[in-house]
Amino acid sequence: MENAFIIKGGNKLKGSIKLSGAKNAALKIIIAALMFKNKVTIKNVPRIKDVEELIHLLTTLGAEVDFHDRHTLEIDGKGLKSNKVDLLHASKIRVSFMLFAPLLHKFSTCYVPNPGGCRIGARPIDRIIDGMKSLGIRIEYDSDTGFYYAQVKSKIQGYYKYPKVTHTGTELLIMLSVLGDDKVILDNTALEPEIDDLIRFLNLAGARIKQLGKKITILPVKELKQKDAFEINSDRNEAVTYASIATASKGEIMLSPIQPEILKTFTAKMKQIGAEVENIGKSLIRFGYAGPLKASSVQTSPHPGFMTDWQPCWAILMTQAKGESVIHERVFENRFSYVTELRKLGADIDFVKIPVKNPAEYFFFNFSPDKKYHQAIRIRGPQDLHGGVLNVADLRAGATLATAALIADGESVINGASIIERGYENFVEKVRSLGGEIKKL
Numbered sequence: 001m002e003n004a005f006i007i008k009g010g011n012k013l014k015g016s017i018k019l020s021g022a023k024n025a026a027l028k029i030i031i032a033a034l035m036f037k038n039k040v041t042i043k044n045v046p047r048i049k050d051v052e053e054l055i056h057l058l059t060t061l062g063a064e065v066d067f068h069d070r071h072t073l074e075i076d077g078k079g080l081k082s083n084k085v086d087l088l089h090a091s092k093i094r095v096s097f098m099l100f101a102p103l104l105h106k107f108s109t110c111y112v113p114n115p116g117g118c119r120i121g122a123r124p125i126d127r128i129i130d131g132m133k134s135l136g137i138r139i140e141y142d143s144d145t146g147f148y149y150a151q152v153k154s155k156i157q158g159y160y161k162y163p164k165v166t167h168t169g170t171e172l173l174i175m176l177s178v179l180g181d182d183k184v185i186l187d188n189t190a191l192e193p194e195i196d197d198l199i200r201f202l203n204l205a206g207a208r209i210k211q212l213g214k215k216i217t218i219l220p221v222k223e224l225k226q227k228d229a230f231e232i233n234s235d236r237n238e239a240v241t242y243a244s245i246a247t248a249s250k251g252e253i254m255l256s257p258i259q260p261e262i263l264k265t266f267t268a269k270m271k272q273i274g275a276e277v278e279n280i281g282k283s284l285i286r287f288g289y290a291g292p293l294k295a296s297s298v299q300t301s302p303h304p305g306f307m308t309d310w311q312p313c314w315a316i317l318m319t320q321a322k323g324e325s326v327i328h329e330r331v332f333e334n335r336f337s338y339v340t341e342l343r344k345l346g347a348d349i350d351f352v353k354i355p356v357k358n359p360a361e362y363f364f365f366n367f368s369p370d371k372k373y374h375q376a377i378r379i380r381g382p383q384d385l386h387g388g389v390l391n392v393a394d395l396r397a398g399a400t401l402a403t404a405a406l407i408a409d410g411e412s413v414i415n416g417a418s419i420i421e422r423g424y425e426n427f428v429e430k431v432r433s434l435g436g437e438i439k440k441l
């Protein structure tokens with residue numbers, strides 16, 4: 001059995017972790033860099049599988065993308081020679097659909113596969129396609145080949161209001177508009193901090209993007225030129241994962257660099273359940289176990305709410321908390337793949353139905369009345385967990401199963417280690433540095 005972690009649980013995990021660059025910022029900034037006139041240098045790029053896959057895809061399209069040192073990437077999009085993203089690569093890296101932006105700017109036409117669904121739901125891009133059409137892009141879908149054909153028909157300009165927020169959807173239309181032909185106004189945009197990083201990256205290169213609440217105005221510029229190397233901010237999802245690992249194992253952890261502001265919803269909940277949280281200076285946070293945890297329910301929502309990416313970690317913490325808690329997932333339609341796995345370790349978790357007055361409004365995915373959804377779980381704790389053989393379905397669920405194994409009594413096997421390594425740099429080394437007993441087969 002390869003591609004598995006063997007974990008022996010039960011240690012109190014303590015120590016300090018230097019966070020890696022944010023996956024969900026790096027991937028888009030690397031794609032946007034292809035639109036620059038000159039070579040682009042990006043620092044603090046995480047060495048994770050998703051980044052490696054994206055780099056491989058960009059080089060097959062003719063771009064030059066190389067690591068200058070361990071975490072500094074140099075990108076030159078001048079050599080782009082193909083306007084067609086192949087199916088195999090697109091199936092390996094979901095954000096490949098964002099290549100609409102650089103390919104349309106370079107070739108005015110492009111072929112991009114439908115990213116399709118994945119383990120956490122159907123994940124259509126209907127809002128994005130509608131947005132592109134509103135901005136003057138002709139786009140057709142060939143259901144036989146699974147490809148979109150897009151063409152800049154006339155000018156890229158106009159107004160688009162997202163029917164519901166979309167994180168990558170906001171980022172893609174920003175990228176498409178910066179080198180457009182006239183003003184673009186995007187309304188009801190997403191607010192994730194990674195979008196701020198993308199806007200900062202583009203504006204430092206001469207773009208004219210203004211964000212006011214959920215409205216973004218973009219005035220077109222002729223070219224984008226990088227002046228100084230750009231540094232990716234650290235990964236808040238990684239921070240939440242390690243804070244959960246330390247607290248659930250009754251240990252403590254120092255995380256840096258991380259701005260407390262972007263984690264404030266999470267840290268507020270951690271304080272609510274009785275964990276210790278201390279902001280030290282501008283970019284260091286200490287999380288620690290300070291006695292029995294109290295159960296507390298969450299419902300997920302886009303930033304600045306409780307992130308959907310954090311709810312799998314929250315589930316583990318709630319198995320160790322006294323009382324009953326409910327997690328209500330509003331953003332994705334299938335984000336509880338870890339539940340059946342945690343039950344194998346003895347967790348007391350049930351799917352529950354929570355009546356929702358207007359589900360089409362309440363959920364952030366495209367709700368369909370004739371579909372069956374499992375959007376809420378109830379957890380009873382505290383529950384001692386024991387080892388088992390677990391299977392990873394998606395990235396954040398994988399980190400949750402690793403956390404469960406680290407606090408369970410005995411040894412566990414986690415199949416699908418590579419899925420965890422898609423989004424967590426040096427996962428084994430970092431867990432070992434906290435005193436975790438983990439090895440990769």
Ligand code: EPZ
Nearest residue numbers: 024123124125126127128166167168169331332364365366
């Ligand atoms: C981004 O996904 C992140 N991925 C996700 O992180 C994150 O959970 C999510 O934003 C929310 O912050 C990256 O940035 C690479 P959405 P994204 O578009 O942009 C539906 C991780 O683990 N929708 O905001 O795909 C969609 O299906 C990943 O790092 C449509 O129906 O999220 C989802 O249910 C997981 N039509 C909801 O909206 C559309 O056109 C929110 O999706 C677009 C989205």
